[in-house]
Amino acid sequence: MFGGGGGLNPRKMQQMMKQMGIDIEEIDAEEIIIRTADEELVFDDAEVQRMDAQGEATYTITGEPETRAASEETIPLGEGDENEAGAGGASGGDAIPDSDVEIVAQRTGATEETAREALEAEDGDLAAAVSRLE
Incomplete structure (x- = not known):
């Protein structure tokens, strides 16, 4: 052919x-x-x-x-400060990304501290954290 x-x-x-x-x-x-x-x-x-x-x-x-x-010190491109732990961490020791905290705070009008607490309570689930605060 x-x-x-x-x-x-x-x-x-x-x-x-x-x-x-x-x-x-x-x-x-x-x-x-x-x-x-x-x-x-x-x-x-x-x-x-x-x-x-x-x-x-x-x-x-x-x-x-x-x-x-594998290295835990690397920062993925476009993710900001994702590897830095904020005020406490999510269950299991994983840090909640600052970018996620900002999204929840902006969406709900809550403070960043309250947004982080909601994310930690919901194991980092953005939608559940927003629902919790609305």
């Missing part, structure tokens, strides 16, 4: 994918970290592609990762 001169022309392949609604973009990533409960896979020199098809984004990482033990 695809025999002959070495396969499909890359330009033709891109044209066919575009017609099917598939868009591929190269991402100039400096570092990729995949965290699991036990370890981190760190890609320092990886090729990353994002493929959008039918409203879903798929990322492809090509490269060899360095493996290291």
Whole structure:
């Protein structure tokens, strides 16, 4: 079916994918970290592609990762002070993210202290904390 001169022309392949609604973009990533409960896979020199098809984004990482033990000192991008414990922590020793406290306080008009207490009482469940205070 695809025999002959070495396969499909890359330009033709891109044209066919575009017609099917598939868009591929190269991402100039400096570092990729995949965290699991036990370890981190760190890609320092990886090729990353994002493929959008039918409203879903798929990322492809090509490269060899360095493996290291999972670290609790890292801060996820875009999450602010999530790893800092506020006034007390949720049951189980987990800290309530400051961003969650702010959301509940803004939504209900409560103080941040009251919002944190409600979140702790509801094990960090935003909707339940808001319901508790409304």
